[in-house]
Amino acid sequence: MYVKNTKEILDKANKGYYGVGAFNINDLEFLQPIVSAAVEKASPVIIETSEGAMSYAGDGDFRRGAKILADMVKTLANEADVPIALHLDHGHDIDHVVAAIQAGYSSVMIDASAKPYEKNLSLTSEVVKIAHSAGISVEAELGKLVGIEDNVSVSERDATLVDPGEAKDFVDRTGVDFLAPAIGTSHGAFKFKGEAKLDFDRLRTVKEFTKMPLVLHGASSVLPRFVEEANKYGADIQGAKGVPYDILKESVKYGINKVNTDTDLRVAFIAELRKTLYNDKPQIDPRKLFKPAMAAIKEVVMERMEVLGSVGKA
Ligand code: TD4
Ligand code: CA
Ligand code: ZN
Numbered sequence: 001m002y003v004k005n006t007k008e009i010l011d012k013a014n015k016g017y018y019g020v021g022a023f024n025i026n027d028l029e030f031l032q033p034i035v036s037a038a039v040e041k042a043s044p045v046i047i048e049t050s051e052g053a054m055s056y057a058g059d060g061d062f063r064r065g066a067k068i069l070a071d072m073v074k075t076l077a078n079e080a081d082v083p084i085a086l087h088l089d090h091g092h093d094i095d096h097v098v099a100a101i102q103a104g105y106s107s108v109m110i111d112a113s114a115k116p117y118e119k120n121l122s123l124t125s126e127v128v129k130i131a132h133s134a135g136i137s138v139e140a141e142l143g144k145l146v147g148i149e150d151n152v153s154v155s156e157r158d159a160t161l162v163d164p165g166e167a168k169d170f171v172d173r174t175g176v177d178f179l180a181p182a183i184g185t186s187h188g189a190f191k192f193k194g195e196a197k198l199d200f201d202r203l204r205t206v207k208e209f210t211k212m213p214l215v216l217h218g219a220s221s222v223l224p225r226f227v228e229e230a231n232k233y234g235a236d237i238q239g240a241k242g243v244p245y246d247i248l249k250e251s252v253k254y255g256i257n258k259v260n261t262d263t264d265l266r267v268a269f270i271a272e273l274r275k276t277l278y279n280d281k282p283q284i285d286p287r288k289l290f291k292p293a294m295a296a297i298k299e300v301v302m303e304r305m306e307v308l309g310s311v312g313k314a
Contacts, residue, residue: 002077006085006107007137007177009044010213010257012313019252019308022046022215023301024089024262025069026053029290030269031076033298038082041302043310045082046106046258047073048089051096062096066103074104082314087139089260097127101134113141113182117166124174132175139258140174142167143182145218147192148199161199168209178213178258181206185218189227189240189263196244200254207255216256219243220263223300226271233274237267245307252308259308268296 003009013020025031025047038045049069051062058065070086077084085106091097097108110127112120124140131138143162162181171179183206184198185191207214222242230237243251248259272293276283283289305311 001081001083002074003044003083003085003106005136006046006087009046009083009085010137010178013044013257013310014213016313017253018310018313019216019248019256019259020044020046020310021301021304021308022048022087022089022258022260023265024048024050024053024260025073026056028072029294030265030297031072033294034265034301035076035080035084037298037301037305038084038314039080040298041305041311042082042314043305043312044084044314045301045305045310046085046087048087048260050089051092054096054099063099063102066099066105070100070103070105091127094126094130097130101131101136105136107131107137107139107177109139109141109180111141113143113145117170121170121173124170124176128175137177139178139180139215140170140176141180141182141215141217142170145182145186146184147186148184148197150194150197157199161202162206164202164205164209167206171210171212178215179206179210180215180217183216185216185243187218187263189220189222189237189242189267191218191220191222191243192241196241196247198243198247198251200250203251203254203256213257214255215258215260216243216248216251217260219248219251219259220261220267221245221248221304222263222267226264226267226296226300230267230271230274233271233278235270235274240267248307259304261304264300264304265297268300269293272296
């Protein structure tokens, strides 16, 4: 079933101490396996689209793309017997937020984390007003998404990661529904130079101060089996490293409820696609090439639902 407000899914996860995967899509090839994984695991799921996904789907017109994506998600969600929400990931301006709202999204993220604190606060407050009057919820971000290195000083760490006191003030003054605190993750396939590590003390304090559903960005695990497979069939991905499953589980234990995942789906899809292209060289039917890649996405999504504890929570 299509969930009109993502808050329904995340408030429940917050009370039940589990995480819900938020998976990025650009097209039907990613959406279909995510939905069938959720149905098979009886798990709630959040589908999300970046501004880039909206433009891609709309062939340059993000408003049209938002509508195409939302119509597709609603159609598949309404056929499924699990809660499925649609979220705008990293919205940067009011135009994209309004396009998502008008297309019928269940929630939006306003990411003004690169702006000075007071600017982030005022833009987020404006988005909260608009989104709440449309009956949907809002995610905002505090701090910078960068990996933490062992040799980084406390003051440097304070300058980049979320400030828990600021988080409390931000939540109280904006009325935001979910918060993404920077605790040492980053986007993409290269998250850590050395050992994977997150600032759990900071996470626990933010949770204690805000008590709201928290979001982990850059949460992909970058599974070595798919990186190796991609490289075996012609890719050149060196030094890739993600957030291992045990660290994801710990993040959920300390209060993460929405777990953003894009890179893991990209890597699995590309690895399987390369393998199929290599093994079936006469093949020119894209559907036959895409099917195994779509199956890999379903496998990755189901595995994450187990790790996050959302299985059977539909
Ligand atoms: O917010 N995200 C997903 C980012 C999607 C970017 O899409 P565009 O290329 O269209 O801008 C995450 O936090 C996912 O993190 P991950 O660990 O999967 O990279
Ligand atoms: Ca940001
Ligand atoms: Zn993100």
